[in-house]
Amino acid sequence: MKAVILAAGYGTRLQRDVEADCSGKVAHLAGRAKPLLQVGRCALISHWVHALTSSGCVDCIYVITNALYHAAFTEWAAQFTNVKILSDQTRSNDERLGAVACLQLTVKHFNIEDHVVVIGGDTLFKEDFSLGEVQQKFADVRVKSEDGCLLLSYQCKDEETRKYGILEVDGDLRVLCMKEKPLPSETKSRRACPCFYVFSKNTLPLLDMFLEQKKNAPIEEKDAPGNFVSWLIPRKPVYVHEISGRFDVGNLSSYIECDLYFREKLQDVTSYMV
Template sequence: MRTCKDRNTLNMKAIILAAGYGTRLLRDLQTTNYKEFQHLLDIPKPLLPIGHLPLISHWVAALEATADVTDIFVTNDLYYAKFEEWAQKYKSVKIINDGTKSNEERLGAIACLQLVLDKFRIDDHIIIIAGDTLFFEDFSLRDVIAKFEKLQHENDQANLVLAYLCQDEETKNYGILETDENLKVTALKEKPSSDETESRRACPCFYLLSKYTLPLIQVFLEGKKNAPIGEKDAPGHLIAWLVSRQPVFVHMISGRFDVGNLPMYISCNKYFLDKINHLTDYLH
């Protein structure tokens, strides 16, 4: 077993998945009576203003402040020009076009992830972040990376995912992680009813994957070549498949915002304006 004895060898890349088409949010905006939100119609979810910054800029600030992360990648096509304009502020960001023009022809998040790995020949550990997700103010990226580093010292095949506790009635909305007493994942159940699992650990799309895990992503996609797009789109399907092949552990957090529709956007934006507008180290 290889181990990471030297902290400086923990090089990482970050991939922010932003190639979605925001269909739920778009539907809400097209049908809402709230005229003050109509200006959001042509803005992709990762670039929505949250507080006084685009959503994705909160992540970039945190990643750039973390020495372990050396590059940041974002995937998108329909809003490619908008992302290119946004990225001019950040030397660390590289934009990649997935080549699709509509939700119907999308590649799926896992295929987009592989596209980035192939194009940039990535062979470092990676952080995968959903472009429409933010966490509560007590989240610490440094703590998560420190946990991953500890796992790497013990087993360089180890991977780390996040989880937070959800209510009984919410299990059907999320991927739910089942774990052993050491918080090692034994299964991920996709949107189970509350009586199908005793776990209430909801798993957002925020993963730290070992560089030795990366070749398995292509293996997963080859096995899903003829599967419906949904099985290649929801990143949780990859984690569910992975847990029987590589060790996956959990780092608990207090909660998250999934900016998938207009009510959640309004709630998230208000939270930032009210609670963390003046915090300079959010997510760090």
């Protein structure tokens, strides 16, 4: 199995917050990619590399970034032997390819013909999350169907449904549909879906089909990876693995909250997410 970490975003919300802060306490965050921000003892993305490596669930980790941050990611990756960096060649948010196109580019560039774990580079999970459990659940899914894919979900609050993709599932935890940012009244489900997907190798060719269908669509329809997941659900068997929650580093306040937790409350660094 391979891992692809999506890190080609420009962190516009976070950078806007940093620029607006007058205290000077967060000036060191200016112009830095979110996945490379220090979270506790190391960069946010390093938590993933340590966990993916320790769990043994993948044999290579691919990180796709942009031309603006490519040098910084290359310097960071020098400490690891199983990480490869790819640039999408864009230099601004207006030029961005979108997450789905970045995933497709990574698959083609590295000729990936294996199952793929796709991870959002600005996301971490709570301490009860285990890559080992995910690997076992994916194996169980593939017993049901060799084309089976796996998503994560956690319970969100009523007022949070409008912020996330919400999954509706059957009694076997197979996903029936994903509703994008619905009103609480539009679905009984409160299953939020973070950017962590396990795609079977047979699913990867569908990236081309999706992007061909969306070639004239606005970038927003190709940017959020959940749009591909929503499109995939009627076409392949997709199941859910339940987790308790996540850290989503979107703006300055969420970054500060995440960093503080990892500095003061993380119980066991060596086993985190393994």
